[in-house]
Amino acid sequence: MAVQREPLLNPVPVKELRPTQITVGMREVALKRQMIRAQSVKKTGTFLGTHMVPAVLGPKGRHYVTDHHHLARALIEEGVKDVLVTVISDLSALDKDSFLFVLDNRGWMHPFDENGQRRDYAAIPKTIAELVDDPYRSMAGELRRLGGYAKDTTPFAEFIWADFLRRRIDKDDVAKNFDKAMKEALTLAKGKDADYLPGWCGPTSD
Template structure:
């Protein structure tokens, strides 16, 4: 087991990273790509990457399974950045594949849900970062947090939990037709009592 007090940071090819989820919000990826381009223009890409280390779990065949920052990894891939720094939070490389995936799931290091919010078999998780598919509600959730709709929270995959809440209340066609209008609806929903069970909820209180 890796000692979390002594992180070891290692460069790994982005294209070799393994996802632990099925989707990303492509609008979120676009924002990360813009950040990378701005840093590159200032010749500070190295400093940028040094501040954005990707946590991974070592799995069978010593493959690096990403547990966070999927959007950054996808953005780096699309921007042609070859390597990214990773830190191993747990070494489970001795496990067989089925046991490994089961442990990932039960430790909250996996989110096997598709763009419709349906739980899928482990086999549905892409083998590469480039195969992650778009969930527009994940983009809404990310933008909503930046707007102050809810607070950043340590709950695993908290923004996916918000995405699923919004998916059930905002029509997908409405999101595609007018993202800004959908965001206004999302913000209103986020401040309502129906959302008070969600991680990071910061709606109005009587205190």
């Protein structure tokens, strides 16, 4: 299969992008929306020029996003119509079933729902706007910003952390007091139980 790493010269409508996961953290999306609102149109354009969305070209020439789902969702919510895309692989010659199988096995897909359960490929939404909220994905993003773990190149690393937190912090506690739940998450992130996770920083001496 041909591999293309140069960005496309023509922008792609954000609404036409296909997700490769089922969920996002809507708190994460809200933060990106705030960032877009707080800066000028020119600055947003410059930002998008340096944060092109990576995608795999699939059947019928559709672009399947492999990263930046939160940014893409925020752009839709803020009325931004187009975004530059970097095609990391052209798999458009494959049939749909083969294509999805390859995405999955190359780590370009995360077919897990808001409860952390693996689902059939058909459960992945057809549009970015249909992505479902997973509060634990928001926790994982906030945890990294707070220094709970380091940025890592492992595919879908934040979802791995989200699953770790999901098994240890009650969902009702997250909904009732997010900040309190984050304090618990920080403590858990520094414990030995988390040492297998991508970007683990180890225990502190505090």
